[in-house]
Amino acid sequence: MTNIPQQQPLTSIAILGLGRSGRAVLDKARALDIAVICYDDSNAENKSEIILQTPEDWPWDKLDAVVISPGIPHEFPVPHPAVHLANHHNVAVISEVEFALRTSPQGRWVAITGTNGKSTTTALTGHILRQAGKTAVIGGNIGAPVTSLPEQTEDSIAVIELSSYQLETTPSLRAAVRVILNITPDHLDRHGGWDGYVSAKQAILDSATKDELVILGPGQPLDDIAADQQHKTRIIRLDDDCLAEEDRQKAQAGNPALQGGHNQQNCAAARLICRELGLTDTQINDGISSFSGLAHRLQPAGRIEKIQFINDSKATNGEAAAKALASFTRIHWCAGGIAKEDGLSACEAFFAHVQHAYFYGESAPEFEQAVAGKINSSCYDNLEKAVEAAVHSAAQTPTDEQVILLSPAAASFDQFTSFEARGDAFCQIAEQQIAQLHAKHPTPEKVAGHV
Incomplete structure (x- = not known):
């Protein structure tokens, strides 16, 4: 222990x-x-x-x-x-995590943070380990609180997602592997600005030792963090070589739940973690291939003919939404809520993939102004009306492959209690829209509902 x-x-x-x-x-x-x-x-x-x-x-x-x-x-x-x-x-x-560390035996931990991708990487790593026959649980910022996880043994592995809020108040952290996937602006008001946010994420390394593995994503500020930590612990970067290795393994390419370049990095991180814990590439590839995806993250929510519904409600900032826009073309994009500090700036590189944007909620006017002259957009009172308009538009060209994408680029709290509630609402709306379209144009190709 x-x-x-x-x-x-x-x-x-x-x-x-x-x-x-x-x-x-x-x-x-x-x-x-x-x-x-x-x-x-x-x-x-x-x-x-x-x-x-x-x-x-x-x-x-x-x-x-x-x-x-x-x-x-x-x-x-x-x-x-x-x-x-x-x-x-x-x-x-x-934090609750610190309480758990101080009141329960701790087996091997994998601690994962980052602005985006940490939930997928945590869930994927846990899945690969379980698929390979390991006793593994996931928790923390995803799933169950750490305190309510089963008591660990010498052989068990806990894969723990940690937010910046949790890291600031968890001084006793010990982990066999620590991961920072990326750091981009988010929650800056809660950390007194950018420097405070970076410090909160970097806190995952405060107690790292030379016996532990640290995995860091590419670019700044992680380049500076890597330089600061290089003599304190073992470091592997998620660089081009890691991503090329993921291409050669071909496990991600065959799994629609892991499409997109951002998931290539998530898979590369999971591979490095699982290798460190003793798994072979064959075991890792089997786990990646069989991963069913994360709820509310590029989650298929139904299809009728060539119109597909994708629930990406977990994209609560512009960086996360940009990854969804990069994953599809001919997108009818539903976005809105309470805007974050980064706005839609990260999304701009993928505006060519967007047929039309349907903005709703508190951020709708701000978002519409941000895309003015770049893509077609319109504003709606709520998510339901935005999706209805998107479906109506997509139905005008039924022979083309199109995606109705909820990737809000904003927090949910103006109209929903959580991003999960928002995603569930989108799935229900999608199911209703599919049923209505099927009633108008019966077709054996209809696949309704939350899949």
């Missing part, structure tokens, strides 16, 4: 935020007889089994740590009042 740096035992904690991770910490704390109090800004129902107290009333002199939800600011743009109090009382503010 991995040795975790000695930390103060946790005997009394406060939980700030009762989402998935907060609930997992609450359950584990009770199982370990750790004293626990909770607070949630949403005024969660004060059930008899949960002790809810405002932070002003917490027993600060007895608390060992505050376990904070990743969605709650602990520094920028403005720290939560509970964080102010924790700092005043010299009480550590830690």
Whole structure:
């Protein structure tokens, strides 16, 4: 098992935020007889089994740590009042991941971060390992909270996706392999700007040793990070040689769930991870070929004749949406929500693939202005109306292969509770549109619904 740096035992904690991770910490704390109090800004129902107290009333002199939800600011743009109090009382503010590290045995870990691609790489790596007969689980920023994963053994492997929010509050991280796929502007308000965001991502390397493997993507700022780390740990770059190797292996090319140049990098990263963990290229290729893809990331959502629906709701920034636009041609592009700092600048290189853009939600006017004179676009009140307009337009040329693509390039919170809810809504709308088209033009080629 991995040795975790000695930390103060946790005997009394406060939980700030009762989402998935907060609930997992609450359950584990009770199982370990750790004293626990909770607070949630949403005024969660004060059930008899949960002790809810405002932070002003917490027993600060007895608390060992505050376990904070990743969605709650602990520094920028403005720290939560509970964080102010924790700092005043010299009480550590830690993540759910840090809580898990300090309360459970740790087997071999793979820790993966990056602005884009980390969920696909995490899920793909876990799939390859399981397909090869390894005991492997995935969790963290994808899937289950780390605290609720099965207890690890000497032979088990945990593939953990880590966000910038989680990394800032996880000082005890140990991992056999650490990965930073890329760093592009995102969440800058939560990190005080670009430098703070880069530092948060780079925190995955803070405790790296020479016995551990670090995998870094290409370009800046990762070139500078690699130079800084070169004498501290083993480093492999996801460079042109790695990508050429992926071409030679040909496993990705045969899997429609992994199309696009961005997935070539994801596959290359997964290959390096799995080689480090003892797998052969034959085992890795079998896993890549059989990977069914990630929900809400270039996910087929139905087809009728030559019109295909693709759910890429997980593309919550321009860089991610650009990767989707690069993967198809003749695109009817549905995008919108709460715009991120990078806007649509990264998408511009692939505007030639777009037939028409259908913008909706809060960012619609901003997006329409950004593409003015470059591609045809129109604005709609909501996603449903945008998709309806896209389908109507695509149906005018039914003999051409076309894609109705939801790749929002924005956060979902103006109209949806999460990118998952947005993607599910798109899949339902796609199913309805397919049924309506089939009713008008019956055809045996119709494949309806969420596939």
